[in-house]
Amino acid sequence: MNTRVTIDVESATPPYDQIRSQIASLIAVGSLTPGMRLPTVRNLASDLGVAPGTVGRAYKELETAGLIESRRRNGTVVSAHGAARSGNPDASAEVSAAVVHLIQTARRAGMDNDTLLRLVEAHSASTSH
Structure with a gap:
């Protein structure tokens, strides 16, 4: 996996939760x-400039949710069971990245979840067919 995970240091969301x-x-x-x-x-923590414990906590929560599993010799891998139930497999990675960017931008602007959701709903309603 090339690192497609980023940390927004100005976000109110803790880094471990951003990673997760x-x-x-x-x-x-x-x-x-x-x-x-x-x-x-260690590698992801180094890439992101965070403490290993931050990544460890994110991985632990993902493992608890059944999305990933740790294997002694194979490291940490995406769980077959977790991937099957984690969401819409037809969704675009590009859209997901845009959503992450939108959330990070909203956080930097001081926008809360309710305001962001209302904004998205308003734009979605005005552009629906």
């Missing part, structure tokens, strides 16, 4: 497939 939600989204859209190996905790 982005990896879960990548699994949901099929960008991360069953059996695909994830970076080691």
